[in-house]
Amino acid sequence: MIEVRFHGRGGQGAVIASNILAEAAFIEGKEVSAFPFFGVERRGAPVTAYTRIADTKIRNKSGIYAPDFVVVMDPSLLNAVNIVEGLKPGGLVLLNTKLEPEKLRANLGLSPDQRLATIPATDIAIKHRLGSKSAPIVNSSVLGAFARVSGVVGLEPLIKAVKKNVPIKIDENAAAAREAYESVVIL
Amino acid sequence: MTKEELKGVYKTYRDLPLTPITSVNSAANRTGFWKTFKPVMDAEKCIKCGICWKFCPDVAVKMKPGELPSFDLEHCKGCGICAHECPKKAITMVMEGE
Amino acid sequence: MVMTGNYASAYGAKVCRAEVISAYPITPQTSIVEKIATLVSSGEMKAQFVKVESEHSAMAALISASMTGARTYTATSSHGLLLMHELLIWAAGARTPIVMSNVCRANGPPWSVWADHHDAIAQRDTGWMQVFCEGNQEVLDSIIMAYKLGENPNIRLPTMINEDAFILSHTVEPVDVPEMEDVDDFLPPYNPRFKLDVDEPYGFGSLVMPEMYMEFRFKINEAMEAARQGWRDVEKDFEKKFGRNHGGMVEFYQCEDADAVLIMAGSIASTAKDVVDKLRSEGKKVGLARIRIFRPFPVEEIRKLAGMTNILAMCDHSYTFGHWGPMAQEVRGALYDLADKPLLKNYIVGLGGKDMTPEVIEKIYLKTLALKDGLDADIEWIGVKGHGGW
Numbered sequence: 001m002i003e004v005r006f007h008g009r010g011g012q013g014a015v016i017a018s019n020i021l022a023e024a025a026f027i028e029g030k031e032v033s034a035f036p037f038f039g040v041e042r043r044g045a046p047v048t049a050y051t052r053i054a055d056t057k058i059r060n061k062s063g064i065y066a067p068d069f070v071v072v073m074d075p076s077l078l079n080a081v082n083i084v085e086g087l088k089p090g091g092l093v094l095l096n097t098k099l100e101p102e103k104l105r106a107n108l109g110l111s112p113d114q115r116l117a118t119i120p121a122t123d124i125a126i127k128h129r130l131g132s133k134s135a136p137i138v139n140s141s142v143l144g145a146f147a148r149v150s151g152v153v154g155l156e157p158l159i160k161a162v163k164k165n166v167p168i169k170i171d172e173n174a175a176a177a178r179e180a181y182e183s184v185v186i187l
Numbered sequence: 188m189t190k191e192e193l194k195g196v197y198k199t200y201r202d203l204p205l206t207p208i209t210s211v212n213s214a215a216n217r218t219g220f221w222k223t224f225k226p227v228m229d230a231e232k233c234i235k236c237g238i239c240w241k242f243c244p245d246v247a248v249k250m251k252p253g254e255l256p257s258f259d260l261e262h263c264k265g266c267g268i269c270a271h272e273c274p275k276k277a278i279t280m281v282m283e284g285e
Numbered sequence: 286m287v288m289t290g291n292y293a294s295a296y297g298a299k300v301c302r303a304e305v306i307s308a309y310p311i312t313p314q315t316s317i318v319e320k321i322a323t324l325v326s327s328g329e330m331k332a333q334f335v336k337v338e339s340e341h342s343a344m345a346a347l348i349s350a351s352m353t354g355a356r357t358y359t360a361t362s363s364h365g366l367l368l369m370h371e372l373l374i375w376a377a378g379a380r381t382p383i384v385m386s387n388v389c390r391a392n393g394p395p396w397s398v399w400a401d402h403h404d405a406i407a408q409r410d411t412g413w414m415q416v417f418c419e420g421n422q423e424v425l426d427s428i429i430m431a432y433k434l435g436e437n438p439n440i441r442l443p444t445m446i447n448e449d450a451f452i453l454s455h456t457v458e459p460v461d462v463p464e465m466e467d468v469d470d471f472l473p474p475y476n477p478r479f480k481l482d483v484d485e486p487y488g489f490g491s492l493v494m495p496e497m498y499m500e501f502r503f504k505i506n507e508a509m510e511a512a513r514q515g516w517r518d519v520e521k522d523f524e525k526k527f528g529r530n531h532g533g534m535v536e537f538y539q540c541e542d543a544d545a546v547l548i549m550a551g552s553i554a555s556t557a558k559d560v561v562d563k564l565r566s567e568g569k570k571v572g573l574a575r576i577r578i579f580r581p582f583p584v585e586e587i588r589k590l591a592g593m594t595n596i597l598a599m600c601d602h603s604y605t606f607g608h609w610g611p612m613a614q615e616v617r618g619a620l621y622d623l624a625d626k627p628l629l630k631n632y633i634v635g636l637g638g639k640d641m642t643p644e645v646i647e648k649i650y651l652k653t654l655a656l657k658d659g660l661d662a663d664i665e666w667i668g669v670k671g672h673g674g675w
Contacts, residue, residue: 018457019287019457022287022457023287023457026287026459031459032287032457032458032459033456033457033458034287034456034457035451035452035455035456035457036451036455038313038398038399038450038451038455038638058458059555059556059558059559060555060556060559060643061419061449061452061453061456061552061553061555061556062556062640062641062642062643063640063642065642188478188479190485193479193487197497197500199500200500200501200503200504203497203500203501203504204479205380205441205504206378206379206380206489206490206501207489207490207491207492207493207497207501208479208487208488208489209487209488209489209491210487210488212486213488
């Protein structure tokens with residue numbers, strides 16, 4: 001079973017991202033489950049969302065405490081939340097940032113076997129005119145990058161799931177996902 | 188169960204409908220015998236304002252606009268509200284049998 | 286498709302062609318009625334959506350709508366359900382086969398929005414049938430079955446479909462939404478003999494003297510008793526039509542030769558199945574029994590379970606104070622007359638959404654396997670910091 005944790009801020013689409021990932025895996029014939037950290041959510045407040053992907057029916061309905069992957073949609077969360085908490089040995093963090101992975105590793109508190117990948121999702125989102133400059137919608141870009149670095153879902157099922165779940169700018173979101181898939185950097 | 192069976196006599200629980208159902212209009216319930224006092228109208232004092240008709244809680248005051256109201260004694264329970272509310276004191280409550 | 290339990294509820298109401306919906310929003314039910322409102326406004330669902338100012342009014346609206354012969358649906362949770370309490374008893378007494386999704390949420394104070402069965406349990410006495418679901422598919426399927434059984438002229442009782450707050454309501458899972466033609470085939474239109482109808486007028490619910498009140502209640506009792514076999518039958522019919530089975534009144538998972546069986550209801554039972562598999566692979570013979578239909582209480586199935594094992598432990602996902610856990614009391618009552626009874630332990634778990642992880646459930650299984658007679662059988666609260674070693 002693969003367990004993924006998404007970090008975002010309310011309104012950025014972290015919950016939708018976790019659902020899109022689940023739907024993409026479902027399209028590929030996997031069993032899935034996706035849920036937000038159930039709290040009183042508010043625009044701007046840190047939000048956590050989760051996805052489980054497995055080959056057999058997922059019966060575990062409790063929380064995810066040791067994710068295989070952590071996805072951080074908003075770089076400012078690094079100061080607010082311990083994003084590496086519980087990350088499994090050998091796990092991978094995907095971070096939305098302009099900075100190169102080497103510069104960030106030291107500050108994140110990753111152990112040597114844990115990996116880091118970065119994607120300038122905000123720039124990609126703005127380039128494809130997703131959301132606004134002050135509140136860009138980065139989830140599709142982040143998911144495209146995630147598909148590449150994790151190998152958990154293929155790009156085409158992901159694009160299908162993105163198109164099905166975004167309310168507007170369907171083609172732009174798909175293009176952003178594709179671009180991120182191609183340009184993600186793994187350390 | 189048919190509509191007619193609803194009015195039947197219930198001997199066992201099986202004869203009952205699922206929940207109590209009243210199939211007759213409540214007008215069939217003649218509550219007039221509940222009263223001790225009945226209203227009596229002094230036609231000369233009545234100004235046909237309709238206040239007694241409005242206030243009667245039992246719809247026992249019958250009135251056509253501009254005409255003298257009458258009392259439906261088969262349903263009137265003798266509460267005396269009409270007499271109390273009449274601005275001209277045209278209604279008196281009189282002991283039954285007088 | 287993949288969808289949340291709340292959307293599964295909304296689609297359940299849709300495919301059943303619910304005609305009148307009246308509801309008041311409350312976390313975490315809100316997306317059920319939002320989805321229904323969207324389906325109604327787009328015309329995809331042909332229903333009247335009655336906006337009201339409270340849950341009490343919502344139930345009042347549905348009782349009257351149901352009495353005109355309409356198929357009715359609503360949804361609520363914890364404090365909203367509690368507000369409806371007076372009318373829940375009325376709905377059952379009026380024999381209106383309303384179906385309601387209750388998103389099981391803890392009662393305050395302390396204020397909580399997380400999963401807990403207290404709200405549903407507090408309505409044990411209302412005369413409603415109650416189903417506890419462990420997954421979103423079951424939520425949708427149970428709505429279909431609840432209409433089919435509830436509208437049966439020999440039953441005519443309302444049903445509460447319980448789905449755990451957030452764990453089911455807001456969690457996306459694969460759900461297959463049946464085709465409406467197939468549901469139409471399975472579920473004929475609701476057509477009660479006597480209804481509120483201006484062309485054939487009746488009054489309902491009038492005063493009944495002591496000579497007759499008990500007789501009306503006896504009829505409800507007969508219906509509730511008949512509902513036991515009713516649930517077994519409707520599940521078989523459902524499986525025949527839609528190919529899915531959710532386990533009957535009590536789902537037995539690996540109970541047959543178990544040394545200890547935990548009894549649970551709702552989503553925590555689902556997680557427990559993973560733990561059963563793990564422990565079984567380690568040579569520990571454990572099982573999981575999931576109470577699906579809580580009202581009418583599955584006495585026969587619980588007695589059958591008692592014959593399979595020496596140790597039963599009821600994990601109550603609620604607690605009502607002053608006595609044992611609510612489901613534990615009912616299980617204990619069901620076993621009283623048996624000559625040969627298993628040990629029955631009671632755990633109180635997961636209140637207010639305290640997470641029932643596989644690790645915690647495993648600890649409970651190991652504790653249970655180690656139980657001997659007597660005082661070990663006392664009620665035990667799990668996970669309370671500073672108590673019992675937690």
